[in-house]
Amino acid sequence: MKTDDLAGGWSKFTILDPETKEFYNNYYYKRVKAYRIVIDTPKAKALGAYTLIEKDLRSILIWLHEIKDLLASDKVTVGKKGSQKTAHDRTRYNLIKGLFVASLTFYSKCFATCEGRRIKLEKKNLSEEFQKHHDSIMETRHNFAAHSGAKRIERVHVVMALDSKRRRGAVPFVTRELGQPDSHSLENTEEFISLVSHVKCFVDEKIDTLNEKLLKDDILTKPPEYWYKKLNK
Incomplete structure (x- = not known):
């Protein structure tokens, strides 16, 4: 069993419960399994x-x-300035x-x-x-x-493109121009x-x-027996 070493002789081993899919840790002090109490x-x-x-x-x-x-x-874009054709x-x-x-x-x-x-x-x-x-x-x-x-950070324009030479039979092209930022620069x-x-x-x-305050004010202010009694509740 591989454990993660912590400070002061402590170590932990993380476990995934196969049924609940929840993680929890087993703790060890000088390689001996310790009690775990939720504060x-x-x-x-x-x-x-x-x-x-x-x-x-x-x-x-x-x-x-x-x-x-x-x-x-x-x-295509790195180090370049000004308008340029959009990369695909x-x-x-x-x-x-x-x-x-x-x-x-x-x-x-x-x-x-x-x-x-x-x-x-x-x-x-x-x-x-x-x-x-x-x-x-x-x-x-x-x-x-x-x-x-x-x-208006994101924009869409419905546009029509017309043949600039007005050729007979040219059907106008209708499309949508969508602008959404991918990221900042x-x-x-x-x-x-x-x-x-x-x-x-x-x-x-x-x-x-x-x-630091939790250890000093909530834990060390009570005798060890107080916490050991918590194990039976």
Whole structure:
């Protein structure tokens, strides 16, 4: 059995229950299996909520770095300025769009009230230098990923093309021109990465503080016998 080594002589082994499909850990102290007790104090619940937010931010960073790599490796557009013929590598850009929408959605979720978390981040938690870009990301989410909003980030035009030489028998061509952003530019993607990294630093500090307070205020203030009795309930 392979275990993950933790600090202070502790290790863990993660198990997937084949019936419920849920993960849980077995813990070991100096290779001896330990007892596992779920803590449900207010600090523990807050710690759990920030842990879920941190996981969302970590996922966003993975997706944004993937977008950055996909954009940087597109030889048709990278390093070029001005208008140019649209590339038709839809496999690449459909993937970019999916990752971009997922990033927008998860980012906004961190700042929205979620029933399962009861804790959310606030714009005031960000340094002033990041607040303008935060507003831009939230606006993009509201007007593209969540709704088709007033900012008209996505557009469609129904157009007719006429033969400029007016040749007899030429039938007008009717089509739709659809414009949806696949992502930000490479530069804006890097700014998004910086924003998410900044938010994650705030959340990481919250987690460290809550973890320390939970141990000090909720756990160590009670004798060991109190917790061992919990095993029989």
